Amino acid sequence: MVAAAATSAFFVAASSNPDSSTKTNKVGSGSASLGGIKSKSASPGGLQVKANAQAPAKINGTTVGYTTPMESLITEDDVPSSPPPRTFINQLPDWSMLLAAITTIFLAAEKQWMMLDWKPRRSDMLIDPFGIGRIVQDGLVFRQNFSIRSYEIGADRTASIETLMNHLQETALNHVKGAGLLGDGFGSTPEMCKKNLIWVVTRMQVVVDRYPTWGDVVQVDTWVSGSGKNGMRRDWLVRDCKTGEILTRASSVWVMMNKFTRRLSKIPEEVRGEIGPYFMNSDPVVEEDSRKLPKLDDNTADYVRRGLAPRWSDLDVNQHVNNVKYIGWILESAPLPILETHELASMTLEYRRECGRDSVLQSLTAVSGAGIGNLGNSGRAECQHLLRLEDGAEIVRGRTEWRPKYANNFGTLGQIPAESA
Amino acid sequence: MAAQCRFMGPHGPFYSRRRKNAVVFTTPVDNKQRGFQVKAVLSEQGRVELGTGNWADRLRLGSLADDGLSYKEKFIVRCYEVGINKTATVETIANLLQEVGCNHAQSVGFSTDGFATTTTMRKLHLIWVTARMHIEIYKYPAWSDVVEIETWCQSEGKIGTRRDWILKDYSNGQVIGRATSKWVMMNQDTRRLQKVSDDVRNEYLVFCPKKLRLAFPEDNNSSLKKISKLGDPAQYSRLGLMPRRADLDMNQHVNNVAYIGWVLESMPQDIIDTHELQTITLDYRRECQRDDLVDSLTNTEPNEETEVISGLQGTNGSATATGDKQDYCQFLHLLRLSGDGSEINRGRTEWRKKPAR
Numbered sequence: 001m002v003a004a005a006a007t008s009a010f011f012v013a014a015s016s017n018p019d020s021s022t023k024t025n026k027v028g029s030g031s032a033s034l035g036g037i038k039s040k041s042a043s044p045g046g047l048q049v050k051a052n053a054q055a056p057a058k059i060n061g062t063t064v065g066y067t068t069p070m071e072s073l074i075t076e077d078d079v080p081s082s083p084p085p086r087t088f089i090n091q092l093p094d095w096s097m098l099l100a101a102i103t104t105i106f107l108a109a110e111k112q113w114m115m116l117d118w119k120p121r122r123s124d125m126l127i128d129p130f131g132i133g134r135i136v137q138d139g140l141v142f143r144q145n146f147s148i149r150s151y152e153i154g155a156d157r158t159a160s161i162e163t164l165m166n167h168l169q170e171t172a173l174n175h176v177k178g179a180g181l182l183g184d185g186f187g188s189t190p191e192m193c194k195k196n197l198i199w200v201v202t203r204m205q206v207v208v209d210r211y212p213t214w215g216d217v218v219q220v221d222t223w224v225s226g227s228g229k230n231g232m233r234r235d236w237l238v239r240d241c242k243t244g245e246i247l248t249r250a251s252s253v254w255v256m257m258n259k260f261t262r263r264l265s266k267i268p269e270e271v272r273g274e275i276g277p278y279f280m281n282s283d284p285v286v287e288e289d290s291r292k293l294p295k296l297d298d299n300t301a302d303y304v305r306r307g308l309a310p311r312w313s314d315l316d317v318n319q320h321v322n323n324v325k326y327i328g329w330i331l332e333s334a335p336l337p338i339l340e341t342h343e344l345a346s347m348t349l350e351y352r353r354e355c356g357r358d359s360v361l362q363s364l365t366a367v368s369g370a371g372i373g374n375l376g377n378s379g380r381a382e383c384q385h386l387l388r389l390e391d392g393a394e395i396v397r398g399r400t401e402w403r404p405k406y407a408n409n410f411g412t413l414g415q416i417p418a419e420s421a
Numbered sequence: 422m423a424a425q426c427r428f429m430g431p432h433g434p435f436y437s438r439r440r441k442n443a444v445v446f447t448t449p450v451d452n453k454q455r456g457f458q459v460k461a462v463l464s465e466q467g468r469v470e471l472g473t474g475n476w477a478d479r480l481r482l483g484s485l486a487d488d489g490l491s492y493k494e495k496f497i498v499r500c501y502e503v504g505i506n507k508t509a510t511v512e513t514i515a516n517l518l519q520e521v522g523c524n525h526a527q528s529v530g531f532s533t534d535g536f537a538t539t540t541t542m543r544k545l546h547l548i549w550v551t552a553r554m555h556i557e558i559y560k561y562p563a564w565s566d567v568v569e570i571e572t573w574c575q576s577e578g579k580i581g582t583r584r585d586w587i588l589k590d591y592s593n594g595q596v597i598g599r600a601t602s603k604w605v606m607m608n609q610d611t612r613r614l615q616k617v618s619d620d621v622r623n624e625y626l627v628f629c630p631k632k633l634r635l636a637f638p639e640d641n642n643s644s645l646k647k648i649s650k651l652g653d654p655a656q657y658s659r660l661g662l663m664p665r666r667a668d669l670d671m672n673q674h675v676n677n678v679a680y681i682g683w684v685l686e687s688m689p690q691d692i693i694d695t696h697e698l699q700t701i702t703l704d705y706r707r708e709c710q711r712d713d714l715v716d717s718l719t720n721t722e723p724n725e726e727t728e729v730i731s732g733l734q735g736t737n738g739s740a741t742a743t744g745d746k747q748d749y750c751q752f753l754h755l756l757r758l759s760g761d762g763s764e765i766n767r768g769r770t771e772w773r774k775k776p777a778r
Contacts, residue, residue, distance in 0.1 A: 132497065132565065150523045151516040151678065155669040162667055166501040173500045174565075307661065311682050312693065313512050315505050322501065328667050339666075 133174045140223050140280045142175035145241060147217045156405065158211035161331075161344050164248055165206070165324040168236045171222045179278060191270040196259050199232065200351075201323065203253040205286045207346040210240075210247050217241040223280040230266045231255050232275070235285040251286040289348045293397040296386040301364035305333035306390075308361040321355050326396045330385045333363035334400070338381050342402035345380070352394040360390050379404050483524050490630045491573035492525035495591055498562050506775065508561035511685075511698050515556060515678045518586050518600055521570045529628045539624040542606070547615060549604045551677055552581065555637075555644040555702045558598040560590070567591035575629040580616050581605045582625070585636035599636040601644050612708075648704055648769045651753040655718035659687040661759055662715040675709045684754045684768045687717040692750065696772035699749075703768040707758075714759035722751040722769065748774045 133144025146167050154160035181189045188198050212218050219239045227233040231253055238248035256265045267275075298304065314325045327347070331339070355361065364386040385398035483494025502513035531539060538548055562568050569591045577583040581603050588598035606615045637644045668679035680703060685693075709715060754768035 149516070149520045151519055151670075151676070153670070155666060155673050160667060166499070169501055170499045307663070312685055312688075313504055313510050313682055319505055324501065328665055331666060 133171060133178065135175075135178055136221075139179075140278060141221050142171055142178055142223070143219060143221050144171045144174055145217055145219050146170075148212050148214055150214050153214050156343070158213050158343075159216075161206070161208070161347070162324050162328050164208065164211075164238065165327060167218065167220050167238070168222070168250055169322075169324060171220045171236065172234055175222050175224075181274060181278075189271060189274045191268065191274050192256070195265075195268060195271075197256050197265055197268075197271070198259045199254045200257045201252055201254050202231075202351055204250065204349040204351070205252075205289055205347070206248065206250040207286050208248045208344060210245070211343065212240065212247060218247060223278075223282070224275070225279050225281045225284075227253050230264070232267075232279075233284060235282070237285055249285045251284045251288075289346075289399070291399070293348065293350050293399055294384055295394070295397065296364045296366050296384060298364075301333075301366050301386070303333045303335055303365040305329075305363045306360075308332060308363060310355070310357055310359060312357075315357060319357050321357075321359070323351070326351075326387055329361060329363050329387055330365075330396065330398055330400075333365040333385075334383060335365065335367060338367070338383070338402055341405055342381060343405045344400055345403040346401045348399045350397045352396060353389075355389065355395055361387055361395065362390060363387050483521065483528070485525075485528055486571075489529075490628065491571055492521065492528060493569060493571045494521045494524055495567050495569045496520070498564055498566050498568065500564050503564045505693075506561065506697060508563050508697075509566075511556065511558065511701060512678050512682055514558060514561075514588070514598065515554075515681055517568065517570060518556070518572070518602075519676075519678065521572050521586065522584055525572050525574075531625070539621055541618075541620045541624055546609045547606050547621070548609050549582070550607045550708075551602055551705050552605045553603040553702065553704050554600070554677065555602070555700070556598065556600040557643075557700045558588075558698065560595070560597040561697065562590065562597065568597070573630055573634060574625070575633065576617065576622055576626060577603055580614070582617065585634070587636055601636050643700060643769075643771070644702065646702065646769065648702060648767050649753065650764070650767060651718060651720040651755050655687070655720055655755070657687045657689050657719040658716060660714075660716045662686060662717055664709065664711055664713065664715075669711060673711065675711070677705070680705070680709075680756060680766055683715055683717050683756055684719075684766075684770070687719040687754070688752070688770075689719075692752075692772060695775060696750065697775045698770060699773045700771040701768060702770075703766050705766045707763060707765045709756075709758070709765050715765060716757050716759050716762075718755040718757070720753045722753045 133142055135141070136143045144167075148159045148163065152159050152163035152166075154163075192198065217240075219241050221237045221239075223235055225233045225235070232255075234252045234254065236248070236250040237246065238250075239246055256267055256271075257263065258265050294300075308329050310321045310325070314321050316322050326349070330349075331344075366384045368382045368384055381402040383400045383402070385396070385400065387395040387398075389395065483492060485492050496517050498509045498513065502509050502516075504510035504513075542548065567590075569589045570586055571589075572584060572586045574582055574584040582605075584602050584604065586598075586600040587596060588600070589595060590597050606617050606621070607613065608615055662683050664675045664679065668675050670676035681701065684701070684703065685698070749771065751769065751771045754770065756765040756767070757763060758765060
């Protein structure tokens with residue numbers, strides 16, 4: 001089982017908690033996107049007047065006013081309003097009465113306005129200019145936008161899978177923080193801390209339908225549900241902000257463990273009381289891939305890459321390697337013919353153990369099914385993976401599925417080779 | 422392919438006149454360039470018509486300054502960009518500098534293929550390569566802090582151009598860092614350096630401040646310091662470092678920021694535990710390819726200039742006078758190819774004791 005570090009990597013990476021108590025992280029304090037905790041009774045859609053009324057976001061510990069209308073004025077239909085007065089919270093009842101009448105007028109007038117940073121149909125993004133994220137949908141879903149930065153682009157000009165996973169990690173963290181459940185800075189709620197319990201990720205499934213490119217803005221939604229009797233599942237849905245198209249779906253399974261004894265634990269009643277209200281209990285966003293992941297060894301692997309070592313920037317506050325880095329290492333031994341012509345369509349990972357600064361890892365890959373030689377014909381490829389320490393201790397087992405690059409694009413940006421190199 | 426049009430920045434038509442002859446790329450997406458669509462046009466009434474603007478442009482938190490000569494953008498620090506010190510890593514800072522540089526180039530109409538080249542440069546197969554990078558950080562931002570970075574460029578002598586940055590904490594406007602970089606022109610095919618011709622210079626100079634503006638205006642500042650090659654044998658080393666796929670940029674080269682990580686790899690653990698990086702200067706000499714292995718070597722640098730460093734620290738008004746010599750230390754670095762020992766780059770770092778938290 002993966003230890004705390006995995007949790008910390010997924011739930012709360014570094015730190016801000018103890019240090020920034022002067023800033024925004026006190027439970028229930030006016031940090032960005034917090035108002036939503038109490039909004040469970042808010043009418044779905046509709047004018048969430050009180051539910052999402054928020055204090056102006058705190059950036060760097062000081063209050064920064066937004067120059068865009070607060071979301072409380074915006075309905076699901078994204079009705080615009082005039083340039084935002086800052087004391088509008090007091091004026092809400094007035095606005096709500098007038099809104100219906102002025103809607104059409106404003107829609108027409110909008111085009112005449114000089115304020116370019118205003119886009120009524122996607123106002124939620126402008127509410128959140130720094131991408132801090134906010135709680136939506138009756139307080140159960142956390143939503144955050146990310147614009148893809150140039151350095152997050154991989155060698156094939158699209159956001160790398162690591163970038164996408166980083167975004168998932170960030171939203172998970174912000175969700176926990178935004179829900180006021182950041183007990184110790186490692187994703188443990190206050191009750192869990194009292195009992196020395198931590199969340200540990202055991203399984204992760206990601207399906208990527210299309211990779212965003214530099215300059216795209218993606219919207220990540222995340223929520224939690226129960227998983228079995230004593231587990232928790234966290235799902236993510238990533239959409240393209242502009243088109244609403246679904247880009248990525250991911251689902252992760254977590255178990256509770258005592259951080260000292262390293263034994264699995266049931267979810268205590270007190271903890272259930274804390275997190276239960278946040279369980280959405282929806283179906284998993286990615287259908288569970290229940291196929292067994294085989295353990296590879298030197299004989300069954302087709303490709304092995306040795307001597308993989310963590311760098312300083314791979315480490316979190318505890319000097320454990322951040323989960324997302326494992327994916328990079330897994331791909332280090334993926335065969336070049338596949339990497340060059342295919343893109344990762346889906347990935348299933350089973351986490352076994354964590355590693356730290358001084359670990360030296362090996363990455364093994366076996367290509368299943370048709371094999372490299374038939375890539376051009378079948379199109380799709382599948383690989384099995386193992387990441388382990390030099391002494392054989394397993395870190396992660398995985399399966400990846402690949403589809404030809406540019407299969408989703410209209411252009412003929414590259415040729416799929418008829419046969420492998 | 423390229424269409425001429427006027428386009429508006431997020432803050433209004435202030436520079437629409439300047440933009441009259443701007444070439445804005447509207448090519449469809451192809452291998453080399455990302456399509457850069459028209460954001461908005463000025464209609465006859467002088468109003469803004471919202472065009473089919475690139476989505477990120479409209480949400481972009483960055484924009485050209487009123488005089489069009491510099492570019493500012495805000496970034497929020499994400500959790501995975503924070504390192505063992507609970508603050509943004511120097512690689513994160515370097516990435517953001519690179520990002521804002523790219524966005525600046527894009528906003529003035531240079532290519533978006535990652536090379537930031539002018540039209541003439543592309544015709545002649547010329548690209549910019551980094552010669553030196555110097556970053557000073559006075560206060561590292563933490564998770565969810567917002568950093569505002571301003572950048573501009575100007576020409577540097579006959580063969581180069583310089584890009585400077587100033588980093589500020591957005592919440593209080595305090596300067597938290599400065600950086601400068603020097604670039605030279607290289608022929609993409611022959612990989613040989615080339616002088617900046619007047620055509621090229623004129624193409625980009627229009628976007629540069631006319632008066633000399635330096636992030637490091639003070640005399641004898643450490644961005645100008647010559648870096649000596651460290652002696653053999655090195656006190657600390659980490660050998661056989663391997664580029665990862667994530668180190669490759671969109672043009673399949675090891676990106677500049679990866680070198681910073683490698684330089685720090687051979688830093689001794691006890692300094693990493695007690696100090697934080699204040700300054701890093703890197704001279705880039707040779708490129709590293711995907712399949713190369715790299716050795717990272719570090720030596721302490723003789724400590725004659727503690728006072729100078731303390732002086733530079735004074736930006737926050739809390740200089741520690743000369744302080745204890747242990748509070749500050751400096752190191753020399755060398756990255757070389759494991760294979761034949763040829764120098765990839767050399768560097769210099771200054772470290773200060775971590776602030777109490």
